[in-house]
Structures are given as structure tokens and as C-alpha cells.
Amino acid sequence: MRDVVRRAQELLISQGVLEGRAGSGTYVAEPRQRVRMVRSSARERPDGSPFRADMKAGSRQGDGESRTGAKVPAPADIAARLGIAEGDLCVRTTYEFLGDGRPLQLSTSWEPYDLTVGTLVVLPEGGPHAGAGVVNRMAAVGIIVSHAVEQRRPAETADIVVPADHCEIVYEIPVNRWQDSSRSRS
Template sequence: MASSDPVYLRVVEDLRRQIIDSTLPPGAPIPSRVQLTQRYGVGETAARHALRVLAQEGLIVGRVGAGHYVRERPVLMPLQRSRLHDQQTAFTADMQAQGRHASWDWRSELVEAPPEIARRLKLREWEQVMRTRFVLRGDGRPLQLATSYEPAEFSRGQALPAEGSNGRKGLAARMAAAGMPITTASEEVYIRVPRPEESDRLELPSGTHVLHLERTHWSGDRPVETSDIIVPGDKFRLCYNIPVASA
């Protein structure tokens, strides 16, 4: 480490190494700030900063009145991404495969399409879309957030079902009824830091990143629905089945 590096990085680097090589196994206590200042010869500010960095990296967690501990290494649950099902149907199948009960809340409303959503749906900016927000749960715990957008023309003349009810038809059925059968879906995935409201709604520990899936359903060359699906990075791994054409 370069001599010009902040002194707290010396503490971070050593504790990080011990956590990664299991010298400090999951659940092990991390030295207190006072102990860190004595062990590494740094000030209390540097010790506090080192603990903050390790928590932001997701390596340690703080417990009120009990100090910091090495974070448990989660067993990642699979999410199958090869199906053209509705979000709720796919989520239910994944939860059932893991012996969990799936449930969700949702709310639909007509809104003006933000620029990015208008681009994905090939609409004019601020043209009306139907926005539906979901919170999906496994055994009562929030595990996914999803926000779906559809061109408003597919909802005209249809009464909105009661919020959170089971009266909402699936995406494939709605598009087929509108004469726009779904033919394919595309998906882009990236990792990012969660927004504060996402952390709150998903009850994420400090330092947890999320997987952000941008999924768009197409009817021919027209996008008919696009969704932002937010998945906790410490709970799931994405599983894709890729068909290969025979020679």
C-alpha cells in the first residue's frame, strides 16, 4: 500500500483479507473502535471510517448495542429468466420450487411516460402509459419490486380492477385481446446501488446492491410493455436457458 494512502485503508485492507480468507468467519465479531485504534495504531476517526467502509461493502453488519459482525454468506435463490410469463406467474413458480408461499401487492394508474420509458416503448415523451407497481413477497417478506409500463391505448375502455385484486388479466391475455400477441421478450441486467426507498421497501442490509432488470415484451417489432424489476443482490442469482438451433 502506498504511504500516501489514508491510514484507515490499512485497517480496511487487513480486515477485508481476514474476512475473505475466513480467518474471520461469518458471524465472527469485529474488534470495536477502541480495539482497532490499539491494534493498528490509528485514531478513532480512522477506525470509525474503516468500519463504515466494510459495512458499505457488505462485508460486516452492525447490531445495535452489540458492535459489528462478519456478515453471513447468503445462499442465493435461483430466478429463472427464460419464460415469457407475467412477472407474478414467474415469481410464483420460483417461490413454489423453493417451498415458499408467493404473494404480492400492486397498484395501476395512468401516468405520463418519462423520457426513458417513452424511448423503450417507442412513444412520444410524456404520452400516457399505464403504470403498475408491484411488491412481490415470499413467505410474507418483500423479495422483489417491479414497475410495469404499457401504452395507454391498450387500457382505454377498460375499467381498472380494484387495487391489489386478482381481477387483473395477465399480460399475454391483455395483449392478445388487444390484437398484439407477444412474440418475444428482451432483457438487460445491471448491478447498482439501491435508492433509499428501495432499500426500505426491500428491507435491505447496509452495503447490499441490487440487480436491475429492464425487461421489454414485443409484438413483432413493436414494444408493448416494459418493466423495471429490482432484485436484492444478496438473495438471488439469475438463471437463463438459452436455446441453441440444431445444425
């Protein structure tokens, strides 16, 4: 019976319903307010990140840490996504985005090294365009990123992980409406 209770407690702790406090016991966890993270092309900003804007809109402090490695050989899956050969050099940046000091998003971004080598934007979090995001950084060197899924050469690919119990991701996708002018409506 003890094993059943222990496993039930572990499950409820992993789901955020209960929380364990060292030396004190197990308690009902405070309800967590989910953070709304909106993804939209209309939200690209020249002056900062959409993540920080989401945090500010929710009266939270948005912050983050990043680590960048230049000249990192592309693994096979990343090379396929970027349309380059396995082993081609990339710039890999890992991000940890924090809301009120708690991790809300982990991201690993990969960019083909030869796309920005020798420019001021080769390092995503360094130089005069640090933190401006891939769309704005690439525009600074004449590369226009026009779609989230490119028909031409990709400028970036990323793996993003968010905790479902803390975050709600909302995608804003514009819908182009068209009207067949040959039809009349009554």
C-alpha cells in the first residue's frame, strides 16, 4: 500500500499538483498561471524580443541566458533542415528564457556559418545587433527572411522546448481572404 501512495505522490508532484518540501512533507501546490507566448510575423520587433514583450504583457520579468559556439559541425538532422551537407560549419546558440527567474523556454538555434561569416551578425548574441532576432539580424546584412518556412535557403532552424504546465503557445497566422469575382452573392 505504501508503494501505491508513494507512486501516486510522485505522479502528482511531476504534474505540479503537489510539491515536496525538504524536511517538511508534501503539500498541495499553488495553482500556476500559464504564460501566454504568442508567435506571429506581425510581432517581429526591431527593438527587442517577442519573449520579453510577452513577459512584460503578463507583468513578469523576462530574462535569459545564451551560449554561442561558432564553427560547430552540423549533425545529419540539422544539415538536412538547413539544406547543407553533414559536417558543414554552423553557429549554434543555446538559449534559456526565464520568466520571473524560472525557466520557461529552452531553445537551440542553428545557422549556416557561411551565411554570415565576416559580418557583424555572425554571432546572434554579440555585436551591434545582439538579441535582435534572426529576421532583424539577417536584414542588417541584406538577407531578407520572408517566411517561417522558406522555399529558398534556410537562414536558421531551431529546436524549442517549453513546459506545457507553465506555457500556452498561441500561433497568429494571417489568413488571406479572396473573393471569386465571377460569382455574385445575393
